[in-house]
Amino acid sequence: MQNQEGQLAADGETEVTCEIEDWANFGGGDDDVTQQQSSVPFVGDKEPLSALAAEYQSGSPILLQKIKVLGDKYVAIRRTRGDGNCFFRSFMFSYLEHILEKQDRAEVDRIKANVEECRKTLQSLGYVDFTFEDFFALFLEQLDDVLQGNETSISHEELLNRSRDQSVSDYVVMFFRFVTSGEIRRRSEFFEPFVFGLTNTTVEQFCKSSVEPMGEESDHVHITALSDALGVPIRVVYLDRSSCDAGGVSVNHHDFVPAPRNLPSATGAGSESINPFITLLYRPGHYDILYPK
Numbered sequence: 001m002q003n004q005e006g007q008l009a010a011d012g013e014t015e016v017t018c019e020i021e022d023w024a025n026f027g028g029g030d031d032d033v034t035q036q037q038s039s040v041p042f043v044g045d046k047e048p049l050s051a052l053a054a055e056y057q058s059g060s061p062i063l064l065q066k067i068k069v070l071g072d073k074y075v076a077i078r079r080t081r082g083d084g085n086c087f088f089r090s091f092m093f094s095y096l097e098h099i100l101e102k103q104d105r106a107e108v109d110r111i112k113a114n115v116e117e118c119r120k121t122l123q124s125l126g127y128v129d130f131t132f133e134d135f136f137a138l139f140l141e142q143l144d145d146v147l148q149g150n151e152t153s154i155s156h157e158e159l160l161n162r163s164r165d166q167s168v169s170d171y172v173v174m175f176f177r178f179v180t181s182g183e184i185r186r187r188s189e190f191f192e193p194f195v196f197g198l199t200n201t202t203v204e205q206f207c208k209s210s211v212e213p214m215g216e217e218s219d220h221v222h223i224t225a226l227s228d229a230l231g232v233p234i235r236v237v238y239l240d241r242s243s244c245d246a247g248g249v250s251v252n253h254h255d256f257v258p259a260p261r262n263l264p265s266a267t268g269a270g271s272e273s274i275n276p277f278i279t280l281l282y283r284p285g286h287y288d289i290l291y292p293k
Helices: 005-025 031-036 050-055 061-070 086-102 105-124 133-146 156-164 166-186 188-199 203-211 220-230
Strands: 043-048 074-080 234-238 253-256 278-283 286-292
Touching: 043 050, 043 086, 043 156, 050 061, 074 086, 086 105, 086 133, 086 156, 086 166, 086 220, 086 278, 086 286, 105 133, 105 166, 105 220, 133 166, 156 166, 166 188, 166 203, 166 220, 188 203, 188 220, 220 234, 220 253
Parallel strands: 234 278
Antiparallel strands: 043 074, 074 286, 234 253, 278 286
16 A cells, blocks of 8 residues: 555555554553653664564563564664654654665755655645744754764764754654644645544644644554655554464564655655665554664
């Protein structure tokens, strides 16, 4: 499924509804994930995937089997604090880390153009510049700083330090929250049935109460909106206690793929060729960063 209105209307409506219903069902029985992580930094250190298995040694056999399957494709995990902002913080670090490691200047130019469109969207929706401008400016500053060759260029260690610094980290999270809210409001007719199905509220109420405030958890709607607005594909891998089909063990994932006009040109024209460079692990109520082999 792509995050495209045309695609969804043509052949994806049932699939999306199903996913949102499934998403709600993930929430039972795993509040301990958030509670265990209250002492974790905003963004933790990179750990081998075996550290995840160690959490469940005395727990669910299904989860242990699924973590073993994860080990076929992924080598490491980076935890984020379970404070309701874990999706946005995971996205923040994973995206900036990618730019830092690949030095992809074309991608920086592309996303800056999308950020400018997001700014215009908020202005057209009646937001006053001073309510969001500082958040936008700080994110753009981080983008410039992860590119090497500038006086302000930073190392990977400094990126991690900034991601753990509340004065920086929270501002970038707020940038993503405003971008997400603007995209949902801009395409309110598209998002309305999914928002109503999740919260029984209007799009405006949803954005005010569940998107813009810090600490509000993210779901399918938030991820779709952010991915579309910035044009960044996101893979979410689901680790839950659901039973496995036909006696086998499998781990499901979903790729959130923006409309083609917003995609990095390097990914190619066909959605089948898109391989998201951001991969997040979703456990009920929480997101961490996964690293492919």
